[in-house]
Ligand SMILES: *[C@@H]1O[C@H](CO)[C@@H](O)[C@H](O)[C@H]1NC(C)=O
Ligand SMILES: *[C@@H]1O[C@H](CO)[C@@H](O)[C@H](O)[C@H]1NC(C)=O
């Protein structure tokens with residue numbers, strides 16, 4: 001199999017030299033983080049489980065969506081974690097993960113979306129959770145990762161579904177999140193109301209006329225600046241959870257199209273979280289544009305009253321390090337998000353539940369850009385923790401190369417490559433898995449324009465999985 005890549009992972013990675021390390025932290029290891037800080041990796045149900053039509057599972061909207069999109073071999077099988085979870089937990093344990101974030105497939109647990117619980121689905125998640133716990137790996141569970149049962153359109157069913165999950169798996173799982181925005185406020189008034197969103201964060205740089213000019217990096221948005229207050233994905237659900245209401249400017253710009261909280265709702269929503277979970281993928285340049293408030297019909301985008309532009313790899317050559325095609329985000333973005341929570345939202349506990357590096361599939365198992373991404377972001381995370389952030393954990397996305405909603409199997413984020421041409425769907429560790437494992441096992445990471453991993457040789461059993 002390895003001929004496909006022309007490399008052998010049996011090689012020992014002792015010194016990984018990468019130019020231009022951005023992290024400000026000096027030599028560090030995981031022991032520089034506060035006790036109890038967790039390092040994990042994540043996946044989500046639809047992207048890894050497979051067994052789409054087995055044991056009583058019914059389609060979710062993602063099954064419908066991807067099936068109607070042509071060219072989708074294997075999506076019903078995915079990484080087949082449904083059948084291979086033992087093996088995957090074994091890989092996690094060998095790697096030294098403290099925690100695994102996965103999601104529950106609603107339509108596997110409750111096939112019609114509401115009503116009776118599917119015993120096979122229940123057993124699967126119980127098995128997975130028990131397997132993790134028996135290996136000392138903490139489960140972090142996302143209830144709803146975009147895969148609403150096709151049978152449902154009704155939000156209120158989410159409360160019942162969540163209730164089943166809390167009752168069935170609550171013994172083993174402490175950390176619950178959801179990716180569906182509407183669920184957050186639905187849950188807030190509920191008994192188990194402490195359900196935080198996986199909040200998709202995007203830090204903002206303020207651009208003037210030269211958008212994408214890297215010299216603007218230091219202009220991390222002053223989030224009290226008017227247009228930024230209602231920018232999507234950040235304040236619109238953090239503000240209600242922290243302060244009990246939408247930001248003033250958002251109410252003003254959206255007018256009657258924005259539902260308002262009653263006093264009781266506001267009271268229930270306010271403070272109804274134990275922690276925030278951040279999925280961090282993008283950074284955005286924004287510029288005031290009140291003109292958009294004159295656009296009719298006004299929509300959500302227009303209400304923001306800003307021009308905005310994602311920071312792409314082209315935005316700044318400094319971050320165009322990779323010969324591959326993925327975008328590289330400057331790690332100060334993560335710092336910006338954590339500082340924003342610290343300085344403006346009372347420094348709640350935060351898990352970085354997703355941060356990943358997208359790279360083309362089928363290129364190489366030597367995924368240096370991913371290693372660099374890990375090194376830079378963990379370094380910046382440490383700086384930020386040292387500056388008082390209440391971050392509690394970091395989960396790299398993703399454990400395995402998973403089916404991507406945007407481009408199928410063209411690209412992957414995984415620490416492990418999954419050979420989709422192999423009926424066994426064998427997993428192969430990339431160099432990033434090796435790197436992460438060494439870090440997890442206490443290896444030191446040094447700056448000086450390079451990475452050097454000292455300490456124990458990894459025990460990743462790549463030899464076992466290479467034919
Ligand atoms: C925008 O550009 C003007 C003119 O160059 C400059 O005076 C101003 O400080 C800039 N604003 C920001 C936020 O960079
Ligand atoms: C970067 O910009 C150039 C010129 O605009 C364009 O041709 C190229 O496709 C861009 N690269 C990527 C990776 O987007």
Ligand SMILES: *[C@@H]1O[C@H](CO)[C@@H](O)[C@H](O)[C@H]1NC(C)=O
Nearest residue numbers: 335336339342343384387388
């Ligand atoms: C560190 O924290 C202080 C106090 O919140 C803040 O003023 C400062 O900007 C932070 N430093 C960085 C680099 O974010």
Ligand SMILES: *[C@@H]1O[C@H](CO)[C@@H](O)[C@H](O)[C@H]1NC(C)=O
Nearest residue numbers: 004361362409410411420421
């Ligand atoms: C990856 O490589 C295999 C074998 O060379 C090929 O069959 C498959 O289509 C490739 N997948 C992608 C996404 O390019």
Ligand SMILES: *[C@@H]1O[C@H](CO)[C@@H](O)[C@H](O)[C@H]1NC(C)=O
Nearest residue numbers: 441442443454455456457459
């Ligand atoms: C290296 O690993 C072995 C076996 O896991 C362990 O017994 C030993 O203490 C480790 N040494 C160091 C320096 O961490």
